[in-house]
Amino acid sequence: MKQIALYGKGGIGKSTTSANLSAALGAKGLDVLQIGCDPKRDSTRMLMHGAWIQTVLDLVREKGEDHVSIEEVVREGFAGVRCVEAGGPEPGIGCAGRGIIATFRLLERLGALHGDVIVYDVLGDVVCGGFAMPMREGYAEEVYLVTSGELMSLYAANNIAKAVARLSKRSKPSCSLAGVICNAKNMAGEEDLVREFARRINSEMVAYIPRSRTVQLAEVHKQTVMEYAPDSEQAAVYRELAERIFANDQTSTPTPLEMDELEDLALQFAEI
């Protein structure tokens, strides 16, 4: 079983990338489980044709932890991808991080964590210990950073690299960095910049996903690109990403950059 986690700045396209990646893997005939680890609970929505599935935490709240069944928690979406949303508190109250920990504990107990590939789609940043849960022992072994060429996006990716580096130093290291995915804004020099960023943090850019109108069109039709436009160029990009990630066995311990290094790097490519 391959367990991967996608991290990156909020709004950078983690959920779109995750859903299309899962759909492409599912379409290959693999048994895929996608877990949305974000109180916004919108990770699997395109796989579910726009439906908001009940979250693990809502079910726990409604029925009590002992009365939640695996059938209620895991819903099958496009290409047979099994979808789970952790959920969490309303914005501005409670502790979403603890919610992720509670979700994982329940998924373990229900025996939900199985399949050929598990994709963890985690919210914007590793804001606290709870959101590092998917990177802990027994869960995602491979972390992919999703970023564009924008400085703030690289900055967030660099911060997540710090969290991965920290976890790699533990006596029983459980996760490592498997690569950087460039979800492009179509800036000049963007591909080279992200490739260089990946190299500097001791990793590799595993995919360049160009900005495409097909993604938006698929989204308004409440579908993944893989379903909405399976023959499109964009679908081919996601298929390639899926092949690459499924075959990838190269991981590394990241070497995060200092802020000034990061700024110099961005400046260097902005001047091209």
Place this chain on the structure above:
Amino acid sequence: MNSKTLHSSSQRYEGCTLTGALSITSGVEDAVTVVHGPEGCAHHNVSLLHAVMAEQGRPALPRIVPTGLTEEGVIFGGEEDLAATLRAVAARKPGAIFVLTTCITETIGDDAASVCSEDYGVPVVLLPTAGFLGGCFSDGLNAALMTLAGLADPVEEAGETVTIIGEKNLEYEVEENFAEVERLLASLGLEVGLRFVRDARYADLKQIGAGQLNILREPALAPVGEVLKERFGTPYISSFPIGLEGSTAFLEEVGTLLDLQTGEAVQQEEERQRAMLDSFADLRGSVFSIDPMTFRALECTPVRRVMEALDLQVDADGAGVSLPYSPPVGTAGIRRLLHRWRRRVHA
């Protein structure tokens, strides 16, 4: 961020902020204290308070209700749990509800202040008491006294009584110590009005400005004394009298602050002290070994003076005795100490 370090050198600079505040709020007879946090935070404190109060001859359970926060409350926020508990407690019409927060509710950022500001039909008083912020027992206690003092009603004219402030509700000799202060004040013709906070009702607390003199239990409470002095002009004495000389000095200080003649009362007290020491003549020249755990109490001058007066010797091979955790209050405190020592020597 709070980076306060703990002061480990003083007696009440230990423990948890929550416990310190509870030692005060649980002394309000008609109030209920709601602890906003997991059951355990309340249970631990209820056990402690109940055990000590039972020892003091008050076996009733302290009126403390936890919101009983669970993991679900932590994840989704505990504000609703707090509101529900407040509604349930308010339905029993207590004189007031005190709300004390805990580490976890402060960590997840529950807005207890806004929940407490709703109308429950009874006064609701919030005290943030998360221990992990570096506070200790003493901080909780002081914060509780300060908050309660801040609720006081304005006073037209100071009355005749004396107010006692910040008694140590968790010490076994709390009533004996109070009785000693009451006795000394009576020798000057003074009466205690309010005990702030022991055996008091919520409405009584609002009268804290009504006394003509405030007596603090210990000097660490000076900030409370200062606040009351500033607001009501009430003078204060910063500590209960410690030992024999402390008792006579106390009488003189009260006399100075209230412009009373103290000559006769001081003379009577000195005679009483001489008679008391004479009654322990059998201890003269005895050899003690002091329990090393309490050895620092030897630095307590009033204890050393009494040892000198009775020519008591300290030697590792002598009868093992312990010194009190708190310095002995008044002439009676010294008498009880000598009684305990006598039992050891003659054991």
